[in-house]
Amino acid sequence: EDQVTQSPEALRLQEGESSSLNCSYTVSGLRGLFWYRQDPGKGPEFLFTLYSAGEEKEKERLKATLTKKESFLHITAPKPEDSATYLCAVQASGGADGLTFGKGTHLIIQP
Amino acid sequence: GAVVSQHPSRVICKSGTSVKIECRSLDFQATTMFWYRQFPKKSLMLMATSNEGSKATYEQGVEKDKFLINHASLTLSTLTVTSAHPEDSSFYICSARDLRDSPLHFGNGTRLTVT
Numbered sequence: 001e002d003q004v005t006q007s008p009e010a011l012r013l014q015e016g017e018s019s020s021l022n023c024s025y026t027v028s029g030l031r032g033l034f035w036y037r038q039d040p041g042k043g044p045e046f047l048f049t050l051y052s053a054g055e056e057k058e059k060e061r062l063k064a065t066l067t068k069k070e071s072f073l074h075i076t077a078p079k080p081e082d083s084a085t086y087l088c089a090v091q092a093s094g095g096a097d098g099l100t101f102g103k104g105t106h107l108i109i110q111p
Numbered sequence: 112g113a114v115v116s117q118h119p120s121r122v123i124c125k126s127g128t129s130v131k132i133e134c135r136s137l138d139f140q141a142t143t144m145f146w147y148r149q150f151p152k153k154s155l156m157l158m159a160t161s162n163e164g165s166k167a168t169y170e171q172g173v174e175k176d177k178f179l180i181n182h183a184s185l186t187l188s189t190l191t192v193t194s195a196h197p198e199d200s201s202f203y204i205c206s207a208r209d210l211r212d213s214p215l216h217f218g219n220g221t222r223l224t225v226t
Contacts, residue, residue: 034214043117043204043217044155087155098145099215101155
């Protein structure tokens with residue numbers, strides 16, 4: 001069974017204080033690992049897809065990296081508007097097309 | 112980019128009634144759409160995969176007679192919660208992708224409250 005574990009569950013940072021969110025996964029063949037951002041009362045918003053170990057993707061203050069067992073979402077010099085829940089999800093190869101999600105990391109950036 | 116529209120955003124209904132939620136892909140065709148359910152501080156749980164022109168595929172533990180899914184066209188899937196009860200109160204989110212290996216794009220969800 002595919003599993004995704006995210007840590008920490010919640011993280012409070014000061015504006016400008018960089019940090020990393022972790023996503024550990026077990027999957028029977030990885031087709032893709034996805035990062036989403038979810039604001040309260042909204043659907044998830046796509047951020048990144050990573051396909052193979054060693055791959056990195058960047059967007060503004062966010063950078064996602066991937067190894068064979070985990071992914072990190074690095075947040076550099078965050079701003080209050082980066083406050084959200086960040087979700088990690090995996091898609092297995094050879095299986096259904098749906099995603100398996102972690103519980104997310106609730107990130108709060110204080111001004 | 113791919114846009115998925117979901118309606119309504121909120122609905123309150125009485126116990127025993129049925130509620131229909133619509134999910135549309137606005138600028139692409141989706142042969143497959145996915146319905147998720149989310150509880151507070153929990154993961155998004157895949158309920159079912161909606162296939163255009165054929166029956167939906169339900170995840171283990173999801174009652175197909177309670178959660179009716181219809182995918183009548185390449186841009187529209189509907190989820191009907193039949194004979195709703197308070198325990199069905201939740202946040203329901205649909206998603207779709209335009210190409211097989213492209214990321215899933217999500218609607219903004221429907222907050223269902225059953226009184």
